[in-house]
Amino acid sequence: MKRTRPPRQIRPTHTCFDDALELVARLCKETPAKAETVTLVHGIAHGDQGEAYAHARVEEAGECWDAGI
Numbered sequence: 001m002k003r004t005r006p007p008r009q010i011r012p013t014h015t016c017f018d019d020a021l022e023l024v025a026r027l028c029k030e031t032p033a034k035a036e037t038v039t040l041v042h043g044i045a046h047g048d049q050g051e052a053y054a055h056a057r058v059e060e061a062g063e064c065w066d067a068g069i
Contacts, residue, residue, distance in 0.1 A: 016054075016055055016056045016057070016066075017042060017054075017056040019056075020040055020041075020042070020056040020057055020058050020065075021040060021056075023058050023065060024038055024040050024058055027058075027060075034060070037060050037061060038058060038059070038060045039058070039059045039060065040056065040058060041056065041057050041058070041059055042054070042055070042056040042057075043055065
């Protein structure tokens with residue numbers, strides 16, 4: 001069977017998981033009630049060229065922090 005596209009590689013971004021977890025911890029420490037509303041999300045995202053990569057972000061009440069955290 002011939003491949004029609006090259007296999008995708010999952011490359012780590014190296015800091016998003018740690019950064020997202022630190023943000024969750026900081027938000028919950030500053031405002032304990034946020035422990036009920038803040039969500040740490042992690043999974044596989046796809047870049048502009050279709051490349052897959054591991055990524056983490058923080059969500060709360062329709063807001064999303066996914067960069068610069």
